[in-house]
Amino acid sequence: MDAIADKTFKTDANSSTSHNYDSPSLLTVIIDTNPVIWEQLEPTLSFKAMLESLTVSINSHLALNNANEVAVIANHYEGAQFLYPCHVSREDEENQQVNFVKTDMYRQFRIIDDSFLSQAFKLFKDDTPPTTQPKNFLSASLSLALAYINKKQSHLKSRILIMNVTPDTHLQYIPIMNSIFAAEKNHIPIDVAQLSPHYNSTFLQQASDATHGVYLQIKTHTALIQYMMTVFFIDLSIRDSVIIPGIKEIDFRAACYVTGDIVDVGFVCSVCLCILSDVSLVGKERRCPVCDVQFDVNVLRKLADRKFAALIGSGANGESGAVKKRKLINGQSNGTGTTATSATASPMPL
Amino acid sequence: MASNLFKLTVNDYLEGLPEATQSKLYQSPATCLAIFRLLPNLAKFYIMTMIFNEKPVRLLDLDTWVKPQKRAEQVEGIRSIKSLHILKDNGEVAVLNPKFRENLKNVLTGVDIGVSFGAPCETEDSNKVDISFLDTYASNKWETILHFMVGTELNEFPSKGVLHLLRHSGLMTGGTPKAMVITNEGFQFLLQDVNAQIWTLLLQYLRMAESLQMDPVDVLNFIFMLGSLELGKDYSTSVLSETQLNLLRDLKDYGLIYQRKDSSKRFYPTRLATTLTSDATTLKSASTAMSQVIKSATTTTTTSSNKGNTSGSQESSSTAVSAASSTIENAGSIIIETNFKLYAYTNSPLQIAILNLFVHLKSRFANLVTGQITRESVRKALLNGITAEQMIAYLETHAHPQLRKTAEEVYQKKIQYDANTNEKFHLIQPNITDQIKLWQLELDRILTWDGYLFTDFSNEEEYQVLQSYAEEIGVMLWCDHNKRKFFVTKEGNAQVIAYANRKLRKGK
Amino acid sequence: MTRAIKGALVECDASIRALIVRIDSERHDVVIQELDETHLLIDSNKVDFVKAELNRLLSKNTYNPLDDEEIQP
Numbered sequence: 001m002d003a004i005a006d007k008t009f010k011t012d013a014n015s016s017t018s019h020n021y022d023s024p025s026l027l028t029v030i031i032d033t034n035p036v037i038w039e040q041l042e043p044t045l046s047f048k049a050m051l052e053s054l055t056v057s058i059n060s061h062l063a064l065n066n067a068n069e070v071a072v073i074a075n076h077y078e079g080a081q082f083l084y085p086c087h088v089s090r091e092d093e094e095n096q097q098v099n100f101v102k103t104d105m106y107r108q109f110r111i112i113d114d115s116f117l118s119q120a121f122k123l124f125k126d127d128t129p130p131t132t133q134p135k136n137f138l139s140a141s142l143s144l145a146l147a148y149i150n151k152k153q154s155h156l157k158s159r160i161l162i163m164n165v166t167p168d169t170h171l172q173y174i175p176i177m178n179s180i181f182a183a184e185k186n187h188i189p190i191d192v193a194q195l196s197p198h199y200n201s202t203f204l205q206q207a208s209d210a211t212h213g214v215y216l217q218i219k220t221h222t223a224l225i226q227y228m229m230t231v232f233f234i235d236l237s238i239r240d241s242v243i244i245p246g247i248k249e250i251d252f253r254a255a256c257y258v259t260g261d262i263v264d265v266g267f268v269c270s271v272c273l274c275i276l277s278d279v280s281l282v283g284k285e286r287r288c289p290v291c292d293v294q295f296d297v298n299v300l301r302k303l304a305d306r307k308f309a310a311l312i313g314s315g316a317n318g319e320s321g322a323v324k325k326r327k328l329i330n331g332q333s334n335g336t337g338t339t340a341t342s343a344t345a346s347p348m349p350l
Numbered sequence: 351m352a353s354n355l356f357k358l359t360v361n362d363y364l365e366g367l368p369e370a371t372q373s374k375l376y377q378s379p380a381t382c383l384a385i386f387r388l389l390p391n392l393a394k395f396y397i398m399t400m401i402f403n404e405k406p407v408r409l410l411d412l413d414t415w416v417k418p419q420k421r422a423e424q425v426e427g428i429r430s431i432k433s434l435h436i437l438k439d440n441g442e443v444a445v446l447n448p449k450f451r452e453n454l455k456n457v458l459t460g461v462d463i464g465v466s467f468g469a470p471c472e473t474e475d476s477n478k479v480d481i482s483f484l485d486t487y488a489s490n491k492w493e494t495i496l497h498f499m500v501g502t503e504l505n506e507f508p509s510k511g512v513l514h515l516l517r518h519s520g521l522m523t524g525g526t527p528k529a530m531v532i533t534n535e536g537f538q539f540l541l542q543d544v545n546a547q548i549w550t551l552l553l554q555y556l557r558m559a560e561s562l563q564m565d566p567v568d569v570l571n572f573i574f575m576l577g578s579l580e581l582g583k584d585y586s587t588s589v590l591s592e593t594q595l596n597l598l599r600d601l602k603d604y605g606l607i608y609q610r611k612d613s614s615k616r617f618y619p620t621r622l623a624t625t626l627t628s629d630a631t632t633l634k635s636a637s638t639a640m641s642q643v644i645k646s647a648t649t650t651t652t653t654s655s656n657k658g659n660t661s662g663s664q665e666s667s668s669t670a671v672s673a674a675s676s677t678i679e680n681a682g683s684i685i686i687e688t689n690f691k692l693y694a695y696t697n698s699p700l701q702i703a704i705l706n707l708f709v710h711l712k713s714r715f716a717n718l719v720t721g722q723i724t725r726e727s728v729r730k731a732l733l734n735g736i737t738a739e740q741m742i743a744y745l746e747t748h749a750h751p752q753l754r755k756t757a758e759e760v761y762q763k764k765i766q767y768d769a770n771t772n773e774k775f776h777l778i779q780p781n782i783t784d785q786i787k788l789w790q791l792e793l794d795r796i797l798t799w800d801g802y803l804f805t806d807f808s809n810e811e812e813y814q815v816l817q818s819y820a821e822e823i824g825v826m827l828w829c830d831h832n833k834r835k836f837f838v839t840k841e842g843n844a845q846v847i848a849y850a851n852r853k854l855r856k857g858k
Numbered sequence: 859m860t861r862a863i864k865g866a867l868v869e870c871d872a873s874i875r876a877l878i879v880r881i882d883s884e885r886h887d888v889v890i891q892e893l894d895e896t897h898l899l900i901d902s903n904k905v906d907f908v909k910a911e912l913n914r915l916l917s918k919n920t921y922n923p924l925d926d927e928e929i930q931p
Binding site: 725726792795796797798799800801802803804805806807808812816827828830835837843846847850 | 859917920
């Protein structure tokens with residue numbers, strides 16, 4: 001019996017290991033279209049060259065499976081907006097004189113490429129260059145992408161690819177982290193191509209780390225297409241089998257909820273876990289700026305003193321401040337409800 | 351899994367072609383794309399990593415991409431592109447077939463493609479047809495063939511060419527159309543999804559075509575081109591070769607192509623054709639589109655019959671809305687419970703006929719049939735030559751989305767609980783699949799062979815001589831050295847006896 | 859003296875073998891020789907009969923939900 005039984009059940013075991021059948025996938029690309037930064041990058045990598053490489057890699061994604069889909073979102077300085085899919089009014093279609101891709105291209109590719117390139121073109125055509133410092137709408141773009149993916153998730157697996165150039169400084173910390181957690185929960189990997197050779201993005205490193213995506217800073221721009229076809233071409237169907245390139249050291253620092261600065265040493269509210277870069281931020285009311293809980297005056301004073309001492313100490317040793325976070329504990333032990341006990345020295349993992 | 355079935359058969363066929371034919375195939379960009387889509391996932395990845403890389407890649411570098419525990423997939427991926435001669439290596443470095451590489455690159459960049467993806471008609475068709483017309487047309491043609499196979503009473507028979515191919519491929523036997531009956535292979539054929547069915551017939555057609563001196567490259571190019579055409583567009587016949595025009599005429603009979611008149615200079619590909627090179631999900635939506643056609647037809651009839659009845663018309667309008675919104679979601683229709691009860695949301699006589707092959711159907715409603723999988727119903731199917739695997743595959747490909755969703759949720763929870771779990775993904779409850787397999791095993795509980803038992807040897811030497819001779823010529827099925835007995839097949843018996851007579855006489 | 863006995867070789871697991879032996883115990887014309895734990899030599903004309911009989915015996919061990927329904931109107 002065993003000998004016979006084995007046969008049937010073994011063939012089954014083999015076939016179920018090949019369970020990773022070719023399921024179609026959705027690639028959502030978020031392009032950073034901040035004109036100021038692109039201008040700075042111009043000598044090594046022009047926006048146009050990036051679009052060319054991106055178009056080819058989008059085509060390759062569509063070539064994998066003809067049920068594959070793409071969505072392209074522009075993270076523009078005025079807000080996030082869809083480049084594809086996008087409703088083009090009849091008028092626009094007729095007015096459009098420029099053909100961005102050759103007409104004899106494979107139809108499936110041509111329709112998508114044409115649509116998203118013409119939208120990108122429009123974006124820049126009727127734009128006046130920004131006079132004020134442009135804002136970064138990455139969190140809005142991520143939310144748009146996640147909302148779109150959620151709509152498609154019933155029949156498509158998805159991943160997000162972010163083509164980023166803008167530095168972190170103008171980012172909104174909380175919305176970004178929320179988007180990252182949403183992506184993580186839905187098993188959507190976020191791949192990040194950091195195109196600027198000058199700086200890395202702390203939050204996007206965390207994004208790809210939390211969602212098992214790829215983060216890579218591209219320094220040699222001439223080989224962009226090769227990067228796009230290898231590192232950023234790991235389709236969901238082969239995620240399980242391919243070794244995903246990662247970075248050794250991930251910057252896990254967080255940003256202050258009030259000032260938006262990235263902090264080495266911070267203070268964490270024990271009630272709402274918000275991060276503050278300085279004790280003085282609780283103000284005269286001694287209340288947490290986020291959840292409005294009242295802190296104990298003694299603990300605050302102690303923490304302020306210690307921070308002062310730490311700064312002096314580190315200055316003397318010539319080291320940077322110890323990366324430790326003090327915790328304000330709002331203890332309920334003695335009945336008053338507002339008395340806090342002193343903080344433990346253990347850092348809070350972020 | 352079932353969707354991979356057709357890929358495997360197509361790939362097997364392509365891999366079996368001589369290298370010269372394969373290289374000729376790579377001349378056409380559309381064919382390159384179609385072949386690329388049929389490859390295993392890792393093979394696709396390798397090709398993409400190499401396509402813009404001018405230098406040859408070291409074989410060792412290919413290894414570094416893949417996790418050690420997935421080595422088997424990698425080996426399979428490389429084997430498939432090697433036997434298609436897309437990848438060539440000299441033991442150290444690997445390069446892509448230059449023609450294939452160039453053409454696939456052109457497809458991706460949109461350069462220099464020509465009419466490889468079909469030549470759309472320049473002029474407007476005065477008798478233009480829309481997509482729903484094409485869907486109805488295709489499903490009518492195709493289902494006529496399937497209905498003919500299951501023996502439904504039909505007003506008209508499929509064309510002669512179709513009948514010939516059905517007979518040639520061994521799916522049906524019998525001389526005249528009326529006398530034709532389905533074979534075991536035919537039953538198995540019915541259980542496959544539409545795409546696999548079409549490919550089965552197309553591959554048969556190809557084999558037949560070769561014997562008719564048709565150029566397989568021409569035929570394949572045309573089939574792959576069909577897969578890349580756009581539904582609802584009309585294409586010109588002017589760029590087709592003589593062989594391809596012949597093929598066009600034949601494919602009309604299967605509902606892959608619509609042509610208003612035989613002499614018409616334009617043709618429309620139907621959904622059956624445009625999904626030829628795509629995967630299971632699109633297929634399901636293709637077959638859903640067909641059931642949608644049937645559904646909308648019934649919806650309109652119910653609306654008209656329910657005029658004045660408010661609740662009735664509300665209901666039908668809500669089904670119409672849900673039908674429109676769920677074109678893709680509503681891919682499958684079968685729900686199966688752990689107690690072997692089965693519910694299928696279908697009113698297609700064909701699907702019911704197929705389910706009837708291995709399910710004991712109990713009741714039928716307007717849009718639902720219920721039934722039960724029993725030992726008897728499965729045995730009946732097994733005796734018809736349908737395997738347990740095929741039944742399970744059918745249930746899996748036609749599973750209701752709700753069933754799929756629940757199964758995925760359960761699986762995700764298991765993974766979250768224990769990331770290293772060995773638990774496999776089960777779309778159908780394992781107790782059902784295991785039981786169906788066990789029922790199959792039951793049939794194999796005894797294996798029998800007719801033959802002769804050699805026994806009562808007077809001495810060890812005699813036994814040894816005859817036993818080793820029987821074993822050598824491969825007719826021995828069983829032996830027991832201690833009791834000095836062995837069993838040979840009916841066919842081998844005469845030889846052993848002749849040998850025994852020679853030996854024993856010599857001994858005396 | 860060496861003999862060659864005509865028959866059908868049956869390969870099965872021990873439980874099925876026991877069932878076949880039981881079938882034989884009622885009629886005594888099925889099994890010619892018991893070879894070992896998983897093999898039997900049976901009358902080659904009785905193969906179909908044995909299979910049908912086995913099926914009958916095994917189906918007793920399976921719960922058939924349809925039987926229940928037929929009893930309850």
